[in-house]
Amino acid sequence: MEGQLKATKFCTNCGAEIDAKAEICPKCGVKQPSSNSPAKNPGLAAVLSFLFTGLGQIYNGQIGKGIIFIVMYSISIALMFVVVGFVTTPILWIWGMVDAYKTAERINSGQLKVGPSNKNANI
Numbered sequence: 509m510e511g512q513l514k515a516t517k518f519c520t521n522c523g524a525e526i527d528a529k530a531e532i533c534p535k536c537g538v539k540q541p542s543s544n545s546p547a548k549n550p551g552l553a554a555v556l557s558f559l560f561t562g563l564g565q566i567y568n569g570q571i572g573k574g575i576i577f578i579v580m581y582s583i584s585i586a587l588m589f590v591v592v593g594f595v596t597t598p599i600l601w602i603w604g605m606v607d608a609y610k611t612a613e614r615i616n617s618g619q620l621k622v623g624p625s626n627k628n629a630n631i
């Protein structure tokens with residue numbers, strides 16, 4: 509049976525293996541530094557991308573990716589003059605929403621780390 513794997517981390521004080529979400533070590537009672545990125549709301553990320561393509565990515569901390577979305581979206585709107593934009597714009601818009609939602613979920617589950625700590629990787 510799989511799925512029993514529990515995310516764990518090691519206490520910064522005593523080194524005990526504790527739940528990844530634990531804020532305080534149950535063994536020694538020392539508060540753990542918040543190593544994980546602050547929780548993202550996938551719904552909010554999607555709504556932001558719904559309102560403006562790229563905004564959900566920026567909310568997720570993926571500034572570079574958000575800018576790329578905004579640039580691609582702008583190009584796509586310009587392409588509406590040659591009809592192509594009517595196809596690419598909705599695709600980019602929906603893609604931006606789905607990506608923002610999934611990225612927020614991945615950040616929350618710890619699969620993806622974004623934020624000020626690795627800003628170079630995001631640009």
Ligand SMILES: [Zn+2]
Nearest residue numbers: 519522533536
């Ligand atoms: Zn401890």
